[in-house]
Every structure is written in structure tokens, then in C-alpha cells.
Amino acid sequence: MPTYTAPTKDMAFVLHDVLDVENEKIPGYEELTPDFTSAVLEEAGKITGEVIAPLNVVGDKEGCKLENGVVRTPTGFKAAFDQFREGGWTGIASDADYGGQGMPYILGMTVSEMVSSANQAFGMYSGLTNGAYAAIHAHGTDEQKQTYLPKMVSCEWTGTMNLTESHCGTDLGLMRTKADPQDDGSYKITGQKIFISSGEHDMSDNIIHLVLAKIAGGPEGIKGVSLFIVPKFMVNEDGSLGDRNGVAVGSIEEKMGIHGNSTCVMNYDGATGYLLGTEHRGMRAMFTMMNHARLGVAMQGLSQAEAAYQNAVIYAKDRLQGRAVTGAENPDGPADPLIVHPDVRRSLMDQKSFVEGARAFVYWGAMMIDKAEETGDKDADGLISLLTPVLKGFLTDKGYDMTVQAQQIYGGHGYIEEWGMSQFTRDARIAMIYEGANGVQALDLVGRKLAQDGGKHVMAFFDMVKTFISENKEDEAIADFITPLKQASKDLQTAGMFFMQEGMKNPNAALSGSSDFMHLFGHVCMGLMWARMAKAATSALDAGTDDPDFYKNKLVTGRYYMQRQLPATGMHLARIQSGAENVMGLDAEAF
Amino acid sequence: MPTYTAPTKDMAFVLHDVLDVENEKIPGYEELTPDFTSAVLEEAGKITGEVIAPLNVVGDKEGCKLENGVVRTPTGFKAAFDQFREGGWTGIASDADYGGQGMPYILGMTVSEMVSSANQAFGMYSGLTNGAYAAIHAHGTDEQKQTYLPKMVSCEWTGTMNLTESHCGTDLGLMRTKADPQDDGSYKITGQKIFISSGEHDMSDNIIHLVLAKIAGGPEGIKGVSLFIVPKFMVNEDGSLGDRNGVAVGSIEEKMGIHGNSTCVMNYDGATGYLLGTEHRGMRAMFTMMNHARLGVAMQGLSQAEAAYQNAVIYAKDRLQGRAVTGAENPDGPADPLIVHPDVRRSLMDQKSFVEGARAFVYWGAMMIDKAEETGDKDADGLISLLTPVLKGFLTDKGYDMTVQAQQIYGGHGYIEEWGMSQFTRDARIAMIYEGANGVQALDLVGRKLAQDGGKHVMAFFDMVKTFISENKEDEAIADFITPLKQASKDLQTAGMFFMQEGMKNPNAALSGSSDFMHLFGHVCMGLMWARMAKAATSALDAGTDDPDFYKNKLVTGRYYMQRQLPATGMHLARIQSGAENVMGLDAEAF
Structure with missing residues (x-):
């Protein structure tokens, strides 16, 4: 059965050596000292590796079962979830005013990565709750916040997001779910939503559904969509739970993966809902959380690649098959371990260099979000808005490929469910689809983000790359990072120019290249991250670190x-x- | 539920327009007139599309069940198999002396493609039988041939190949299964084999296992391995079935896909076996069938991509979502179909251009095998031997990628098993692993095939490309095929030179690039195939075909x-x- 060991050293390297979080002038970051983060990372590593990871295969095998309207989650899920929330992990980056730990989002991201690597389906219960929490936190009235947030921070109540209907996913303007205004200011919600992650389950006392619906008489299409809070159980004035609301699970979807998460068809039959934010501005309310949500999915791409990679390494060192072409390396054994073979190494290096680069990219993105939100930095906000589709689309496409490569290391055993490698690919597959399919990410990037604010943010990105290159062009130690980064960045600029020139005449000329552009952009970002990591590694080596091998290995991996x-x-x-x-x-x- | 319609027109295009099979001087090819092949393709299209394809999802859902030593295949499999074999389809390319239709292998390949597109798991029951048939046909005594082949041609008895053990797959020299010689010339086979496709089931009266084992006292390692015929039921002198032999299914593997095929752990407990071919030369006997077997797996890569593509197209035309960027194309509907969107097109064109190019490549490979076997042409044999790892490795890697792309077109529905798109990717995944994992194919290509016979075959390949280029360099109509082919071929030559120069000093320098080389080679082969198809299409257009759109579309697809x-x-x-x-x-x- 696969195992998971949190890569705390690699995580700390990104936080401290590369991003130097402690010295960033972002409120809350001053607490992120190496001592503090290492305590958090070690503890999170324990619970995710020892408690949550062993349930990954259980969740895949058992799945969620619907019987008489009740959804049973896999054996052990509820107990582990209780332990996880009682440890305060679900609210690590939530507002202290509502019982959270009040830590920066970037620290929450490190914990999210661990949970997701350990058990993606499990991590979605709290992950979706965090999303719903953020929506209410940003758009709710004081009363709504007081009513829902404390219980959602602790995950005593979990949350869901209800967008998709069977005939519309990307094009939500087509939705049919209706909201009828009532005299008391509430609404009656009627319609059917599909693909609702954690829609119904036995892990929490209440489920707070956020539901997109159209108020009768509102504008046509996407401009008439509003967002509603629809609790599974009504909440009494004293905070206790009242009657069951008119929302029920219709069925559980049979999915390719993430079986441990209950993906539900939800039926709203005149359910009582409360407007969240402004009427007809539901999509806008959703969009404010989109950078978070999509970065979270980008992280899932990384998380499955990490977990699959770890297990590929274990097998490659253990399985004896064939001999090294340069002479036996395990002469006393019947054969050499797989890891001696160059093509096995090539695959492991693909995975390793992706995972470490992607981690830097995701954490950097989380820092941009912290910066934008905590300091109101418009440039950081523009930059993360530009790169969000790249993070989501590129890292989930590549993350999936890496799980396929890890599975391949196992040969025939990779295809047998007993070994658990197939699950990583089946689970990773969803991240390319949900939270905006990757083709939609590419469209968002090329059709919207590139030209946003007059192209200001993409210029800022190129400036960032250029500045790094010019600041380090004399540094011989990382010349083999600077040269390819320069070339890749030039390719990206050339592609951008092509879009500007041709896209004016024919928008299809730009959109036909949108997925390629997203990948091109992703590689440049990863190249920049690796160049920054190389700089950090050579700095540590120059400063006389007591762990030179760690930093030297970073350079080898980055060069790959x-x-x-x-x-x-x-x-x-x-x-x-x-x-x-x-x-x-x-x-x-x-x- | 997915459907499958045999692409008979595209198949005929490759056979007649591109390969001009009728005029190839290969015994049996004179019968392959367009009238004859179209009759075969239409009939095969019917049974595969109407009878076998509807069982694909059934097979995936039900899987195979082991109860009290008996394996039950999914509902409908046996009846369809009976219909398929009674139609003579299982023996279409088998020797007429043993009841086959005696048609060329290339025609058998067209039917195999259809069966595999319709239902890969189903197709493996006859596919493995064909493999075992070929081994006995090539290496059996007259008595063995008379005893087994007629029943295997008709698939009244099916066949299996037993190579892998739990501790060894690629490195078969480590195997432990033993063969003890008996006084009567037979052997007692003892050991355990895993991953045995069609190992035990209820579709045939008998199962003829071909088993690799070591005769006690023979040479160490791979040189001491022999091949044995081990029937499930002993065969009496009059051909009737006798006692049950000492071989039994241990368990059925739980796999990621191809659930409709029973993949078994087989236990041999002093089972009676008969030496096939020469003792200690078992691997050599296996190798003689390897080009066939690996080309068959290459075809599977193509077959799943084709089936997935067909269903992606249906959905892309049917699903309404968003509007074309250049203006509504379905103004009276609530939205435009997905196919208007450039990135959806880009994905469909990826799939379409792969599938059509891969088909030409596979059929061309089958023709090389026919040529080598029927005319003793050593050059054809050398060429197909060189390209077999490219066909297998490249087409299954890419074929899998294409199924992932087809699934992606469905958005969230692609992840739900009910829609059937996940099955194509899960089924396609195995082709990258079995019959030599793709990393092993790359090793075979770079470590063995490139230098075979002094590099003669790779030179012959370059000559073939060069000849085509020089013969057509004045043809303006296909200039946009010739130029990129030339560039790609030059890249391949440069890579080959690098291996020669660097590989001498350090074999790891060559082997570190083996997978990339296999893909580079695959692209050049596909480029050559597309250039040949373009030539055939322009010739047909020049000659005044009555279906100009078909040929023009080939040119657009090829240019992509x-x-x-x-x-x-x-x-x-x-x-x-x-x-x-x-x-x-x-x-x-x-x-």
C-alpha cells in the first residue's frame, strides 16, 4: 500500500530559502520564522502521514454509499476528520475572529498540500468548506458570518459549492435553478445541481450549501445569477439546529476517482435560502474566491504528483530487475534495482523536477494572494490574477502526466489496484476538469487575462523575469539557469506578439494556440522558479551551509x-x- | 453510452490509396481488391459496431467473477464470442490448412482494429489466441499443430501466454517456474504466473496455455528458459477432451481497466506440459512472435484513441455551451455547440490527425510483416524489426494521451463512469505497460535495434524517407509536407549521431535519451505517413475523384x-x- 511522508525539508526550503517569508513585509508573515513553520510542518506531517494517508486506499475501495437518503463515508474517515479538526488544522488560515488560527494563507497551503497528497478525496471535505467560508467571509452580513463561520472554521459544519447543472457547466448563464423571494426576505430555491463535492455525508452536523440560482424576473443569462446560503438543517436563533431544509441528495455519482469524496446530485425542492451578497451578482461573488479555489486545484496537481513520485521512488529502489548497463551495481543480488536504469531515472527526474518547481510556483502564488489581500497591493493582485489560469491549467495537466509516469515505474503492478498507483492517476484526473476545465483556463488566459488592464500585468511579469535575469547575469554559478530562462521567456514574448498581431485580425488565430500558450507560460514560470531556487541554493552553499548535499541536489534537479x-x-x-x-x-x- | 462506427472509408484509403496493396507483389495481396476489402470491412464493421461495442461498458461494469474455480465473463460476452467465431472472424488471417481464411495479416489487422475499438477487453480473448496459435504454428511439431491449431483458429479453444511472475516481468531470467522432464517426454510444470490475460474463463471449451519455465539442470538465467504447451483439459488421441490438467486460476486481478478480460494468477501444480520448440530456447520462440504481438498492441493504442475520438466528436457537436468568438453559429439555440470553440477543435484535430496517421503506420507495419514472411524479404524484416518498438511505444503513449483528450471534451461528464469516456483511458493505459513496458521498448530501440546488422536498417529507414522527399521535392501541392518532414528527419539523424558519438564513451548518454528518441522517431514515421497520405490525396484529386471533400480533408488533417x-x-x-x-x-x- 502506498505511503506518504510530508516533504517538510523541501517545503521549508521554498518558504525560507527561496521566498524568505519572514522578511516579506506582509502582515502575519513576521510570525513565519523557521522555528515556527518547522513545528507546524512537522505536526501536520504526522497527522497527514500517519492518520489520513492510510485511509486513501480505503476511501478508493469503499467509496461513499447512499442508503435511505444517508451518505456513509468510508471506514475511518469520520474519526480522522474529527482528529484533524480538533487539532485546529481546518482553520489554520481562517480569521481568528471566528475561531481560526489566523495564520497566512501560504501556511495554510503547506498543510493543504500535505492533506491532499495524503488523501485528496478526504482533503476536499475541509477544502470545500474553506471555499464556502471564504465566500461568506467576503460577502456575508455580520449576522450570516456570526451564524455560520465559527462552525465552518472548526468544520463542525462543512460547506459545498453548487454551480453545475446537467446541461451546463462552463456556461452557467444557461442555469435553470430558481430562487423565489419570500415575504421574510428569504428565498425558496428549486432546481437540481450535479457534481456537488461533499454534497451529503456523515462527517459533520450540518452542511452549508452555497447555491447559484436565478431570481425570477431578473436579467437573462449569467447576469441574473445570484448566490444563496442553503443550510441542510435550519439554524435556530440560538445557533442550535432546527428542521431539515428542503434539500436532499438525489444520488452519488460513480466517478473515475476520488471515491472517498461523496460527489452528489443535489435536489432543491423549495429549500429555504438566504441571499449572499447582492442579488444578480452571484458570479461576481464566486469570482472573488476564484484565485484561491484555482490555486487550491493547482496544488492538487502537485500533491498527487508528489505522492505518486514518493511511491515510485520506493519501488524503483526496491524492485530488482536487469543490470545497469555500466556494470552490476548490486552484484551479490540476483539483479540491480530499477533505479540504476537511465530511463527509470529520466522518469523520476521528470517527476522530481516538476514537483519541486511546482511547489515553489504554488507557494509563490499563495504569497501573492496574501500580499494582495493583506496589503492591498494591486500589482500582486494583477499578477496572481494573470497567472491563476497558468497555475491551475499547467500544473494539473503536468501533475496528471507525472502520476502516469509514476504508475509506469511499477510496470504491470501499476495497473493492479492492489498497489495503489492507479488511484493517484484516477484521482489526479479530476483536477484537469473541475474548477474550470483546463481549456477554459487557457481561454481565460489568452482571451481575458493577457489584455487585462491594458496588458499591464503581463508586462509586469516580463519585467519580473527580466529583472531577475539582469540581476544575476554575472553569476556564473547559475548561468546554466539564466540562459535557458532567457530563451524560454523570449519564446513567450514572441507568442504574445503573435497573438497581438494576428488576434486582432482573427481571434481564432489566438485561441487556436491558447492551450499551447498556457503551457509555454507554465514552463517559463517553472524556469523562473528553478532559477530562483538555484540562486537560493548557491547562496546557501556560499554561506557555508551544514547540509551542502541538499543544496547541491537542488542544483542538479533544477538543471534537469x-x-x-x-x-x-x-x-x-x-x-x-x-x-x-x-x-x-x-x-x-x-x- | 459510447458507440462505435468502423471507419471503413479511412481504412480503405490506407489500404488502397496509400499502400496500393493490390499491386504489391506479396502472395495473397492480389486478392485485396477494393471490392473484396470493402465487403470484409463492411461486414466486420457491422458485427463489431452492433454486437461487440455495446458490450464494452457491460464488461467494464460487471468485470469477470471467480467463484469456486470458475470464471464468469460479463453478460453477453460468450454469445457475442460465439457469433464472432462462427462468422470466421477469429481465423481471418490464419492458415487455411488449419481452417483459417488464409488472408494476409494486414487484412486481419483491419478487423483486429475494429474489435479492439469496439471492446478492447473482448478482443483480447481472440487476440491472445492468435498469438498462441502463431507460436505453435511456427515452432510446433506436426502432431502439435494438428492437435491444437484447428480448434484455436476457430477459438473453440483459446490461448494464453504465461511469462510474468510476481518478482519478474522484464527480467525473465529470474523466473522460478520449473519443468521436470518425465519418462514419456512430457514435463511436469510447477510454479505461479501472474497477469495472465484470458487465463481462465467460460468462453471456450479448452484453454491452451503457453508457459515459460526452466528445465531443471539447464543453464542459468534467460538462457535456461523453455516454452511449454499446457492445456487446461488434456486432449485425447481422438481430439476429445480428457482429464483436467494440474493448472488452476488462483485469483483474478483487480485492474484499472480492461475489466471484461479475466487477468489471472495461474497456479501450475505439476501440470503436464509439452515442450514447444527446442529446450532452453523458449525466449527465442517468444521473440519470433514479438513483432506481431507488439504491432497488435500498437494497434490497441490507435483503437482506443479512435473510439474515444468518435465519441468526443459526437459530444462536441451535441453539447451546447458558450458562443463562438467570431459570432453565434447557432443563434436560435441557447448556445453554440462545443465544436465551434478553437481549443475544442485543437483537441479534436490532435486526436484525428493522430488516429489517421497511426492507422497508416500500423497497416504499413503489417504489410512489412507480410512481405517479410511471405516473400522472405530481409530488408522488410529488418525495417519492421527496427520500427516495432517505435510502433508499440510511441503509438500507445500517444494513443493514451488522445483518450485523455477525448475524455476532457466531456468536462465533468468525462469523469463520471456512466458516460463511458473514463473507460477508454483506463483501458488504453495497459497498452503502455504490457508486451514490454514502453521504457523497455525505448531501450530495445536504442540499445539493440539501432546498431542491429551494423546499423543497416536505420540507414534503410533514412533512405526510404530521403527517397520519398527527393521524388516529391518538385511537387508544390505537398511542399508543406515535405519541408517539415525533412526537418524532422534531420533532427532524428542528429540524435542518432549524438548516440553514436557519446554512447561510445558513456552508454548512459544514449540511454538517458531513449524515450525521447523513440518519440522523435515516432513523429518522423508519422510525418512520413502523412506525407504519403497527402501524396495519395493530391493524386486522387488530380485524377478527378468523385469525392473531393474526403481527400481535401485528408490534406487539412495532415497539415495539422x-x-x-x-x-x-x-x-x-x-x-x-x-x-x-x-x-x-x-x-x-x-x-
Whole structure:
């Protein structure tokens, strides 16, 4: 059965060596000393590795069961969830005013990564609750906040997000769920929602559904959509639970993966709902949380790649098969371990260099969100808004590929469920789809984010890369990072120019290259992160660290990324420059 | 539920327009007139589309059940199998002397593709039987052939291949299964084999296991391995079935996919076996079938991509979501179909251009095998031997990617098992693993095939490409195929040179690039196939075909491949040229 050991040292490296969080001028970051974060990381590593990870396979095998309207989660889930919330982990980055620990979002992200690596389906129960918490925190009335937030911070009550209907996912303007205003200011919600993660289950006393619906008589399409709070059990004035509301689970979806999370069809039959935020501005309320939510999914791409990689390494060191081409390395044994074979190494290095680069990218993104939210920095906000689709789309596409590679290391055993490697790919697959399918991320990037605020944010990104390059161009120790980063960044700029020139004439010329652009952009970001990590590693080595191997290995791993992954930018650029005709040339009937 | 419609027109295009099979001087090919092949393709299309495809989801959901030593296949499998074999489909390319139809292998391949697209798990029952048939046909005594082949051609008896043991897959020299010689010339086989496809089931009267085992006292390692025929039921002299042999299913593996095929742990407990071929030469006997078997798996990569693509197209035309960026195309409907969106097109074109190119590549490979076997052409044999790892490794890697893309078109529905798209990816996944994992294919290519016969075959491949280019360099109509093919081929040559120069000094420098080389090679082969298809299409257009749209669409699809897939060769070359240090630089403990 797969295991998980939190990579606390790699996490601390990003927080302290690379991002130097303690010295960032962001409120709350002054507490993030190496001593403090290491205490948090170690404790989180324990509960995720020892309590939550062993339930991963259990969750996959048992799944969630619906009987007589009650959903039973897999054996052990509730007990582990109780332990997790009682330890204060679910509210680590939540507002202290509502019982949270009040830590920065970036620290919450480290814990989220661990939970998700240990057990993605499990992590979604608190993850979705955090999302619903954030929506109420941002848009709720004081009364709503007092009523719901403390219980949601502690996960005594969990949350859900209800957007999709069977006939519409991306295009939510088509939705049919209705909200009828009542005399007391509440609404009656009627309709059916699908794909509702954690929609119904036995892990919490109440479930707070956030539901998008159209108020009768409102504007057509997406502009007539409002957001509602619909509790499973009505909440009495004293905070105790009252009657059951008119919302019920219709069925549990049979999914490819994340079986441990109950993905439900939810039926709203005149359920009592309370407007959250302004009427007809439901999508706007959702959008304010979108950077968080999408960064969280980007992290899931990383998290499954990390967990799968760890287990691929264990197998590659353990399984004896064949001999090293340069001479036996385990001459007394019947064969050498898999890890001696160059192509096995190539695959492990693909995974390792991705995971470590992606972690830096995600944590950096979390820091931008903290900066934007805690200091009101508009530039940080613009930058993370630009890069959110890149983080989500690129890291989940690649994260999935990495789980496939990890599974491949196991040969035939990778295909047998007993070994647990298939689960990582099946679970990772969803991250490419939910929270905006990756094609939609690419469209958001090229069709919206590039030109946002007059292209200011993409210029800021290039400035950031350029500044790093010019500040370090004399540093021989990282020259083999700077040169490929420069080339990749140039490819990205060329692609951007192509979009500007051709996209004016024909928007299809830009959109035909949107997925390639997202990947090109992702590689440049990863290249920048690796260059920054290389800088941090050489600095530590120069300063005379007492763990030189750790830093030297970072340089080797980073060079792998620069030399073997970054050349993909040229391919993406060539595809983009080939234009729209090869994509749009056929009539629909010719497919 | 997914459907499957055999792409008979595309298949005929490859057979007749591209390969011009009728005029190839290969015995049996003179019968492959367009009239004849179209009759076969239409009939095969009917039974696979109407009878076998509807059982695909059934097989996935029900799987195979082991109860009291008996394996029950999914509902409907046996009846469909009876219909399939009674139609003579299982023996279409088998020797007429044993009741087969005696058709060329290439025609059998078209039918195999259909069966596999319709239902990969189902197709494996006859597919493995064909493999076992071929081994006995090539290496059996006359008596063995008379005893087993007629029943195996008709699939009244099915076959299996028993190689893997729990501690060894790739490195079969480690195997422990023993064969003890008996006085009557037979052997007692004892040991356990795992991952045995179609190992035990209720679809046939008898199962003929081909089992690798070591004869006591033979040479160590792989040189002491022999191949044995071990029937489930002993066969009496008159051909009737006798006692049950000492072989039994231990368990059925729980797999990620191909649930409709019973993958078994097989226990041999002093089972009676008969030597097939020469003692200690079992691997050699297996190797003679390897080109067939691996080309069959390459075809599976294509087959799942084709089936998934067909269903992605149906959904993309049907599902209304969003509006075309250039203006509504379905103004009277609530939204436009997905297929208007450039990134959806991009994905469909990826799939379409892969599937059609891969089909040409696989059928061309089958023709090479026919040529080698029927005319003794050593060059054809060398060429297919060289390209077998490319066909298997590249087409199954890419075929899997395409099923993932097809699934992605469905958004959230792609993740729900009810829609059937997840099954294509789960089924396609195995093709990257079995019949030699793709990393082993890459090793075979770079470590063995490149230098085989003094590098003669790779030179012949380059000559073939060069000849095509020089013969067509004046043809303006396909200039946009010739130019990228030339560039890609140059990248491949440069990579080959790098291996020659660096590989001498350090074999790891070559092997670190083996997977990239396999993919680079695959793209060049696909580029050549598309260039040949483009030539055939322009010829048909010049000749005044009555279906010009079909041929024009081939050109658009081919251009997509040349412009958007072939640029990958530069990336693979850059990775290869980066050498071994970034792959081998870390100590094993650093992973």
C-alpha cells in the first residue's frame, strides 16, 4: 500500500530559502520564522502521514454509499476528520475572529498540500468548506458570518459549492435553478445541481450549501445569477439546529476517482435560502474566491504528483530487475534495482523536477494572494490574477502526466489496484476538469487575462523575469539557469506578439494556440522558479551551509528541468505560430 | 453510452490509396481488391459496431467473477464470442490448412482494429489466441499443430501466454517456474504466473496455455528458459477432451481497466506440459512472435484513441455551451455547440490527425510483416524489426494521451463512469505497460535495434524517407509536407549521431535519451505517413475523384499534424543532446 511522508525539508526550503517569508513585509508573515513553520510542518506531517494517508486506499475501495437518503463515508474517515479538526488544522488560515488560527494563507497551503497528497478525496471535505467560508467571509452580513463561520472554521459544519447543472457547466448563464423571494426576505430555491463535492455525508452536523440560482424576473443569462446560503438543517436563533431544509441528495455519482469524496446530485425542492451578497451578482461573488479555489486545484496537481513520485521512488529502489548497463551495481543480488536504469531515472527526474518547481510556483502564488489581500497591493493582485489560469491549467495537466509516469515505474503492478498507483492517476484526473476545465483556463488566459488592464500585468511579469535575469547575469554559478530562462521567456514574448498581431485580425488565430500558450507560460514560470531556487541554493552553499548535499541536489534537479523541460517552449511557440487554419479548416461535418 | 462506427472509408484509403496493396507483389495481396476489402470491412464493421461495442461498458461494469474455480465473463460476452467465431472472424488471417481464411495479416489487422475499438477487453480473448496459435504454428511439431491449431483458429479453444511472475516481468531470467522432464517426454510444470490475460474463463471449451519455465539442470538465467504447451483439459488421441490438467486460476486481478478480460494468477501444480520448440530456447520462440504481438498492441493504442475520438466528436457537436468568438453559429439555440470553440477543435484535430496517421503506420507495419514472411524479404524484416518498438511505444503513449483528450471534451461528464469516456483511458493505459513496458521498448530501440546488422536498417529507414522527399521535392501541392518532414528527419539523424558519438564513451548518454528518441522517431514515421497520405490525396484529386471533400480533408488533417505535432522533434532532440549528467547526477539516496 502506498505511503506518504510530508516533504517538510523541501517545503521549508521554498518558504525560507527561496521566498524568505519572514522578511516579506506582509502582515502575519513576521510570525513565519523557521522555528515556527518547522513545528507546524512537522505536526501536520504526522497527522497527514500517519492518520489520513492510510485511509486513501480505503476511501478508493469503499467509496461513499447512499442508503435511505444517508451518505456513509468510508471506514475511518469520520474519526480522522474529527482528529484533524480538533487539532485546529481546518482553520489554520481562517480569521481568528471566528475561531481560526489566523495564520497566512501560504501556511495554510503547506498543510493543504500535505492533506491532499495524503488523501485528496478526504482533503476536499475541509477544502470545500474553506471555499464556502471564504465566500461568506467576503460577502456575508455580520449576522450570516456570526451564524455560520465559527462552525465552518472548526468544520463542525462543512460547506459545498453548487454551480453545475446537467446541461451546463462552463456556461452557467444557461442555469435553470430558481430562487423565489419570500415575504421574510428569504428565498425558496428549486432546481437540481450535479457534481456537488461533499454534497451529503456523515462527517459533520450540518452542511452549508452555497447555491447559484436565478431570481425570477431578473436579467437573462449569467447576469441574473445570484448566490444563496442553503443550510441542510435550519439554524435556530440560538445557533442550535432546527428542521431539515428542503434539500436532499438525489444520488452519488460513480466517478473515475476520488471515491472517498461523496460527489452528489443535489435536489432543491423549495429549500429555504438566504441571499449572499447582492442579488444578480452571484458570479461576481464566486469570482472573488476564484484565485484561491484555482490555486487550491493547482496544488492538487502537485500533491498527487508528489505522492505518486514518493511511491515510485520506493519501488524503483526496491524492485530488482536487469543490470545497469555500466556494470552490476548490486552484484551479490540476483539483479540491480530499477533505479540504476537511465530511463527509470529520466522518469523520476521528470517527476522530481516538476514537483519541486511546482511547489515553489504554488507557494509563490499563495504569497501573492496574501500580499494582495493583506496589503492591498494591486500589482500582486494583477499578477496572481494573470497567472491563476497558468497555475491551475499547467500544473494539473503536468501533475496528471507525472502520476502516469509514476504508475509506469511499477510496470504491470501499476495497473493492479492492489498497489495503489492507479488511484493517484484516477484521482489526479479530476483536477484537469473541475474548477474550470483546463481549456477554459487557457481561454481565460489568452482571451481575458493577457489584455487585462491594458496588458499591464503581463508586462509586469516580463519585467519580473527580466529583472531577475539582469540581476544575476554575472553569476556564473547559475548561468546554466539564466540562459535557458532567457530563451524560454523570449519564446513567450514572441507568442504574445503573435497573438497581438494576428488576434486582432482573427481571434481564432489566438485561441487556436491558447492551450499551447498556457503551457509555454507554465514552463517559463517553472524556469523562473528553478532559477530562483538555484540562486537560493548557491547562496546557501556560499554561506557555508551544514547540509551542502541538499543544496547541491537542488542544483542538479533544477538543471534537469532547465535542460529537459524548458525546450518545450520552442515547440509550443511553433504550434502557436502555425495559426488558425490548421485548427479551424475543416467543416464540422468532416469530423 | 459510447458507440462505435468502423471507419471503413479511412481504412480503405490506407489500404488502397496509400499502400496500393493490390499491386504489391506479396502472395495473397492480389486478392485485396477494393471490392473484396470493402465487403470484409463492411461486414466486420457491422458485427463489431452492433454486437461487440455495446458490450464494452457491460464488461467494464460487471468485470469477470471467480467463484469456486470458475470464471464468469460479463453478460453477453460468450454469445457475442460465439457469433464472432462462427462468422470466421477469429481465423481471418490464419492458415487455411488449419481452417483459417488464409488472408494476409494486414487484412486481419483491419478487423483486429475494429474489435479492439469496439471492446478492447473482448478482443483480447481472440487476440491472445492468435498469438498462441502463431507460436505453435511456427515452432510446433506436426502432431502439435494438428492437435491444437484447428480448434484455436476457430477459438473453440483459446490461448494464453504465461511469462510474468510476481518478482519478474522484464527480467525473465529470474523466473522460478520449473519443468521436470518425465519418462514419456512430457514435463511436469510447477510454479505461479501472474497477469495472465484470458487465463481462465467460460468462453471456450479448452484453454491452451503457453508457459515459460526452466528445465531443471539447464543453464542459468534467460538462457535456461523453455516454452511449454499446457492445456487446461488434456486432449485425447481422438481430439476429445480428457482429464483436467494440474493448472488452476488462483485469483483474478483487480485492474484499472480492461475489466471484461479475466487477468489471472495461474497456479501450475505439476501440470503436464509439452515442450514447444527446442529446450532452453523458449525466449527465442517468444521473440519470433514479438513483432506481431507488439504491432497488435500498437494497434490497441490507435483503437482506443479512435473510439474515444468518435465519441468526443459526437459530444462536441451535441453539447451546447458558450458562443463562438467570431459570432453565434447557432443563434436560435441557447448556445453554440462545443465544436465551434478553437481549443475544442485543437483537441479534436490532435486526436484525428493522430488516429489517421497511426492507422497508416500500423497497416504499413503489417504489410512489412507480410512481405517479410511471405516473400522472405530481409530488408522488410529488418525495417519492421527496427520500427516495432517505435510502433508499440510511441503509438500507445500517444494513443493514451488522445483518450485523455477525448475524455476532457466531456468536462465533468468525462469523469463520471456512466458516460463511458473514463473507460477508454483506463483501458488504453495497459497498452503502455504490457508486451514490454514502453521504457523497455525505448531501450530495445536504442540499445539493440539501432546498431542491429551494423546499423543497416536505420540507414534503410533514412533512405526510404530521403527517397520519398527527393521524388516529391518538385511537387508544390505537398511542399508543406515535405519541408517539415525533412526537418524532422534531420533532427532524428542528429540524435542518432549524438548516440553514436557519446554512447561510445558513456552508454548512459544514449540511454538517458531513449524515450525521447523513440518519440522523435515516432513523429518522423508519422510525418512520413502523412506525407504519403497527402501524396495519395493530391493524386486522387488530380485524377478527378468523385469525392473531393474526403481527400481535401485528408490534406487539412495532415497539415495539422505536420504543423502542430512535428515541431516536437526539436524538443526531443534538445533533451537528448543534454546528455546523461542531468539524468544520472543524483545519488540514489537523493531521490
